[in-house]
Amino acid sequence: MYPQSLTPVQQVDLAFIIIFGFSVFVLLVITAAMLWFVWRYHESRHPVPAQFSGNVPAEIAWTVIPSIIVMGLFYYGWEGYKALRTVPEGAMEIKVTARMWSWVFEYPGGKRGSVLVAPVDTPVKLRMTSVDVLHSLYVPAFRIKMDTVPGMETYAWFKADRPGEYDLLCAEYCGLKHANMITTVKVVDKAAFDAWLASTDAPGGKGRALMDTYGCISCHSLDGTPGVGPTFKDLYGAEREVALPDGTKRKVFADEGYLRRAFTDPNGELVVGYDPIMPSTEGMVPNEDMEQMLAWLMHGNEVGREEGRRLMEAEGCISCHSTDGSIIAGPSLKGLWNAPTTVLRDGKEQQVTADEVYLRAKIANAPSLGTVKGYDPMMPPYEHLTPEQLGAMVEYIKSLGEHAH
Amino acid sequence: MTGHDVNYDTGPDMGHDTGHHAVPLRINLLVWAALMALTAITVGVTSFDFGFLNVVVALTVATTKAGLVILWFMHLRYEGRVIRLMVFTAFVILAIAIGFTFFDVAYR
């Protein structure tokens, strides 16, 4: 009836009101009639019962009239449903991945997070799937709910009309921590949303992000692979052979001074084997940004640890693994580092040590390594994680303490 | 089925399995021959490719065969109204279950 002028929320609420209105009315009539008859025709007041056994016009009436009414109810319900399913042109698309027992939202541009951030007054289309079992994305405030089905994409859409925080719940039973698969929809104004989307809080916090921003990463890898420039991995404090502009070669340690000079005067000391192509940061990078990047290069591990913690919360690891030694669905991360672990693989037991290689492989593709003895094979693979992200997670696991022998 | 003596045609016949006349040998053999012929047809026809129609042809032949078995081998032709109506109901329900599922899968 008013398909364009109502939002889905209003359309659905209209259907609610109409159906409830009808129901309350019918219920009152029936109850009142029932009680009145019992009182009025009680044997003490009406000793001789009338002996009729039907009334055809009445029966036809209460077949036909309700039939017409329920068609009306159907119509309003269906209008509400259509509004929920018709996504306006040009809606912003956010990818949703559900897994036991957390949500991952991926925004245009590739940013990911476990809280749904959305701009106000903008239609947002959620394209959803699941990696394990059924879940259902439910935001009561927007009247939306849709199952996420493995191997299939479903969708829902909403348009929030005012900023605020709304609950987002999992409504399809999905096992142990179904009741905790709750997160928040943060609706913010458009400018704040754009700023948030642009800010790269990629692994490593600010300093790491700046590396991206200033394009360092395009030449320096973080994981040890050689590139146009030397890798940043294990750089701080490493021994370097450098060539000075006059051609003499020298051994230096990559201490703080060295790193500062490498930023401002990169070709002053050229690492042997590389070409002098790196531009100086002088005049291009503000001082405080440089400090941030330096800090990250030097204490990257600690930053990585923080990043690892954040990631593990966002990816939902923490919903299965505790950090305090208690057991949820999987082994606790506390004291896991370098712990001897028994793994069941193809029916055979294997002894492994939870070292860097194992942990990285385990997180990226848990099923391929078999399962830790005593646990169910329920950990999903996390193949989308980058090596840096895996590194950060391992750093965090390390920080939770080494296995006590 | 609003309820009028639906089963009166079967009559009370306690005591003896006074069923119906035995199906003549000739009819049984004819039905068998028809079933064999239909089998030959349905196998033979697969060497032609009608695309999707192949499925339709195969199922039509199968349903014809099923009809023959139900009507003669299973004596439904000789049964009363009650049993015939029941068989009909059962197949209607099966058709609904399969058919209505396609409201979903065909439009997804």
Next chain:
Amino acid sequence: MHEHRDYEGAKIGMWLFLFTEVLLFGGLFLLYAVYLHRYPAEFHAAGKDLSRIFGTANTIVLITSSLFMALAISALQRGKVLLSQRLVLLTVALAGVFLVNKFFEWSAKISHGIYPDSPALLKLPPGEMVFFNLYYLMTGLHGIHVIIGGAVLLYGWHLMRAGRVTPEHFVFLENGGLYWHLVDLVWIYLFPLFYLVV
């Protein structure tokens, strides 16, 4: 308590039971229909891997056994008990032939590594996996019914010999026959769906 025999009632009961069998298989036919709709090409390809010879042979065997069953009942109704007994035995024998056939067919497939959850099966395209999984489930369930049907008929034969199924009281055999025809009926659909849908 006098024993009441209600011929018509027993038959109604049997038909009702047959409906439950029809709907039991119906659930699988539903899945088949949907997956055929979704993966026509894969079903086409996978169907080619099944031996049409085995399938056709088994169809002929079952149809013929159904004929013997029908003849057995006619014979009994006409009072030819011995003939009826022999026809029932023939029916059961054909059930055996069917099973042996099926055994060879399955073992051929299994020896090629195609069976549910097998590594070779898991390498096939999804549609073909579905096809073979359905193939094993549906023919397997049907096979179980062949075994049950055969056993029931054998028992019927025993009752005839013991004089408890007679030209006057033959409802047990008639109901066993109904069951046997149902087994045939299911196969009449399984055959084109798996061996001929190409």
Next chain:
Amino acid sequence: MSADAHDHPNFFQPQPGTKGGIASWIFSTDHKRIGMLYLYCIVAMFLVGLTLGFLIRLELIAPGRTIMGPQTYNALFTLHGVVMIFLVVIPSIPAAFGNIFLPIQIGAEDVSFPRLNIFSWWLYVTGAVLAVVSLVTGKGAPDTGWTFYVPFSAVTTTNVDVAVVAVFILGFSSILTGLNFITTLHRLRAPGMTWTRLPLFCWSLYATGWIQVLATPVLGITVLLIFAERVLGVGLFDPSRGGDPILYQHLFWIYSHPAVYIMILPAMGVISEILPVFARKPIFGYKMIAFSSLAIAFAGSLVWAHHMFVSGMSDTAVMVFSFLTFVVAIPSAIKVFNWVSTLYKGSIRVEPPLWYALAFIFLFSIGGLTGLVLGSAGTDVHVHDTYFVVAHFHYVIFGGLGFGLFGAMHYWFPKVYGRMYDKRIANWSCLIAFVGFNILYFPMFIIGLQGMPRRYYDYLPKYAEGHFISTMGSWVLAAGLLLMFWNLWRGIRHGKPVGRNPWGAATLEWMVPSPPPHHNFDAEPVVTHGPYDYTGVKPDA
């Protein structure tokens, strides 16, 4: 015992010339004994289910963990659902009261297949035992919910295999009951008992029987498929093997929606028996009520996917199934209107069964009308899988079937035992249970509308109030039900003996002694009037 019960040994006593003992019960082919076996088993399972529901409420009294952890809770509601649905409500009225009274109501000596009848009870017991076994063996009690949705049910390591086998066996048992009733109603009606003189209870069992026969096999194959999925690795619902998990839901609901009518139709039949007796007046619109039972049974098989509006199925299917759902509501509406009109201009005698019947109409109407909210696609999206649904189905199942069952217990009690319970206590227990029921379940509608999902062992603080009130209600309800069961129990031992027809009813079971003798009738009765013709019928006690 009543005076004329001395002429014959009643069915509680051993047959003349035989020994009694437990074997004469559990191998009996007497429909009344089988019905009693069912009744006691069902009441026992009902108590188990109620206790589980009670524990669920205790956990939910406050947010956070209160008396149990998530794994226990998940097993608990699964078990509560499985016990209630498969062990209590699906067999309940048909297998217990249907078995006892259907043959007598049509003037027959027994059902068509007495041996299948006891076999079906044995299957029931086997299923129940297996259900219990699934709790204590394997890797823990099943935690899938009574719906066993894949992929979760295919991957969880809890003891789902045994539980689905139990469900399969229970389904078989239910099929045999339905098959038996249909055949009995076609074949064994006494002379003069035409279809239009059939008591409405029998009509409702006839319709139920058809659903049992035609829908239950689909459940059978569905649970077999879960079994195959888990044990054989057949991936028919596994997306990574080309399967489609949504098809599981289709198969499951193709059975389980019609199953809700297996639950409610017999209760509706009981109500249709009780109302005219206490209004002393023929039921209003006999043919429409009988017909609407069949209509519900048939139309009920057209609407299953209304449980799947947000499952990811096509929008077309949503439209079709939403529309048909509204159509199914019409026959139920007809029944309600006819019942209310039956009271009009009657001469109403208020007794405990009538109170239960009135409570049934009120509670079922609330449940049914909220079913409209669920059937309407747009609104269902919001309330699907929330406590709104939980409230809906407790209103229809417990308020409907449950109160119908209690009504049946109070109505037929004097017939079965030849004694009368304390009517005053019966009235009070009905009132307390009714009040408790509404305190327990009504708040669930509200928190459901606010967005409280079901199957949550922990919840956000904003739902705390509703949950708290609800838990309080469960205590009131428990008090009412315990009072009721105690009163009935006491009635069995010490109740005042009554005659054949204490309510003055006109159906055949009231013509035989209470308790009925072994063979029901001395001579095959000849029926000459309708089931609700009270001219000349007087209560005899």
